[in-house]
Amino acid sequence: MNEHEYRAIYDLLLKDSSTCSLMVNLDGKIIRFNEAYAELVGYTEEDIKQKDCTLYVNDSAYEREKAFIDELLSGNKSDIKYRSSRLIKDGKIIQVEVTALLFKDKHGHPEFVLKRIEDISSQIQSEEISRNQSF
Numbered sequence: 001m002n003e004h005e006y007r008a009i010y011d012l013l014l015k016d017s018s019t020c021s022l023m024v025n026l027d028g029k030i031i032r033f034n035e036a037y038a039e040l041v042g043y044t045e046e047d048i049k050q051k052d053c054t055l056y057v058n059d060s061a062y063e064r065e066k067a068f069i070d071e072l073l074s075g076n077k078s079d080i081k082y083r084s085s086r087l088i089k090d091g092k093i094i095q096v097e098v099t100a101l102l103f104k105d106k107h108g109h110p111e112f113v114l115k116r117i118e119d120i121s122s123q124i125q126s127e128e129i130s131r132n133q134s135f
Contacts, residue, residue, distance in 0.1 A: 007032075009103075013114065020117040026073065026110055028066075040119060042089030061085055065098075072102040073110055083120070095124045 014021040014034040022033035033048060041048070061084060068082050079101045085093050099116040 020119075022115050022117070024113045024115060026112065028069075031112060037117065040088070040094075040117065041086060047089070068098075069100065069113060072100060072113065078102050086117075094119050095121045 009023070009032075014023065014032060017034055018036055020034070020037040020040045022037050023031040025031055030048060038045060038048060065082075065084055068080050071077060072080055079099065081097065081099045083095065083097050085095050087093055097118045097120045101114045101116075103111045103114060105111045
């Protein structure tokens with residue numbers, strides 16, 4: 001896919017979306033991301049370009065996320081949803097739900113992954129409070 005095609009997809013799916021979204025190549029490098037994603041993680045566009053796209057908390061989080069993407073690339077699924085965590089600029093760890101969609105070229109070969117990311121930290125905290133109150 002060429003730069004013009006990536007830009008068209010970005011403009012259509014990501015640019016003005018209030019959902020945190022990014023396009024990632026098969027090596028995990030960010031191709032494009034929207035303003036909502038930059039706001040969530042607290043980094044500037046320049047900062048994000050210099051960092052790993054997912055800002056993992058630790059190596060095990062990275063390995064779990066890589067396994068989910070490998071599952072997409074295996075061809076068994078075209079999308080997957082999972083929970084993970086991210087380290088944001090102010091040093092906080094947030095809990096997120098990621099929906100990853102595999103896009104393929106016209107020949108059916110994997111092209112890139114579109115990730116939609118939702119901060120679910122408040123939801124997780126509420127679930128923990130509910131569990132603790134039920135004891």
